Amino acid sequence: MFMRFFRKYRRFFDVVVLAMSTAIVLNQLIFLTGLSDMSPNYQEALEIMESMEPWTLFVLAVFAAPIYEELIFRGLFYGLPLFLIGRFAAPRMRAAFVPVFALVSALLFAAYHGNLVQFIYAFIMALFMCLTYECCGGILWSILFHMCANFSVLASGSFREEPDSLMTLGCMAIFLINGTISLKSMLKYRLEYQPGKTKHAKEKEDGKEFKE
Numbered sequence: 001m002f003m004r005f006f007r008k009y010r011r012f013f014d015v016v017v018l019a020m021s022t023a024i025v026l027n028q029l030i031f032l033t034g035l036s037d038m039s040p041n042y043q044e045a046l047e048i049m050e051s052m053e054p055w056t057l058f059v060l061a062v063f064a065a066p067i068y069e070e071l072i073f074r075g076l077f078y079g080l081p082l083f084l085i086g087r088f089a090a091p092r093m094r095a096a097f098v099p100v101f102a103l104v105s106a107l108l109f110a111a112y113h114g115n116l117v118q119f120i121y122a123f124i125m126a127l128f129m130c131l132t133y134e135c136c137g138g139i140l141w142s143i144l145f146h147m148c149a150n151f152s153v154l155a156s157g158s159f160r161e162e163p164d165s166l167m168t169l170g171c172m173a174i175f176l177i178n179g180t181i182s183l184k185s186m187l188k189y190r191l192e193y194q195p196g197k198t199k200h201a202k203e204k205e206d207g208k209e210f211k212e
Contacts, residue, residue, distance in 0.1 A: 011136050011189060014182040016148045021179030022128055023149035024156055025172050026121055041115035061154055066146035069109070073126065074133055074142045078105040102130040125149060131183075135190040 030036050036043075049057060078101045086094035106126035110119040129142040 010185065011141075012144075014185045014189075015132055015136060015141055015145050018128070018132070018179050018182040018186065019145040019148035020152035021175040021182070022125065023152045025175050025179070026124060027153055028172050030117055030121060035120070036117055039116040042117040045115060045118065058154060061150045062147055066143050066150060069112075070129070070139055070143045070146055073105045073109040073112070074129055075139050077108055078102065078130055079133065079139055098130075098134060102127060105130060132186070135186040 052060075081101050082094050082097060085097055106123050109126040110123035113119060113122045125146075129145050132145045133139060133142040135141075
């Protein structure tokens with residue numbers, strides 16, 4: 001029981017750390033490379049965000065948008081097709097279509113944001129959210145990832161053109177290392193707990209690990 005609880009607990013923190021690390025690093029790279037200056041539409045989007053009341057922006061960005069967008073892009077365009085394929089075809093066929101629908105949902109999610117800068121950012125984040133969906137087992141985890149990513153961007157101010165001194169290259173390296181560790185842990189979890197395994201098989205493996 002302790003091992004199962006620990007793994008669920010570890011999954012939560014892996015998702016939080018990976019989401020925050022990925023969002024902050026990507027935003028900083030966008031500004032360091034000067035990509036943010038290449039899209040007037042992105043500048044307009046920033047002005048709209050900065051003109052909003054802080055609490056309104058917080059509720060929309062951290063709660064409303066992640067739930068709404070995940071239900072559409074990871075639910076309707078990713079999870080539902082894969083569920084139907086897994087339901088009416090062989091499980092191996094579902095696995096073969098995972099990268100296809102991940103790319104489709106990522107492209108649609110990126111195009112939905114309406115400018116070059118957010119297209120690139122949203123496309124990469126969408127792939128990570130699909131990965132989170134697959135590794136952790138459902139849309140609630142991708143919603144958590146989305147919420148944490150948006151929160152980290154707002155809290156750090158990394159969506160602005162002039163990030164504060166906290167966002168140095170050294171800090172980016174730390175975020176990148178932490179995110180890599182969390183990603184590795186999530187992938188390991190995915191290998192250990194595949195959807196096709198029965199509850200009995202999982203408990204049997206947990207028993208072997210405990211004995212070792």
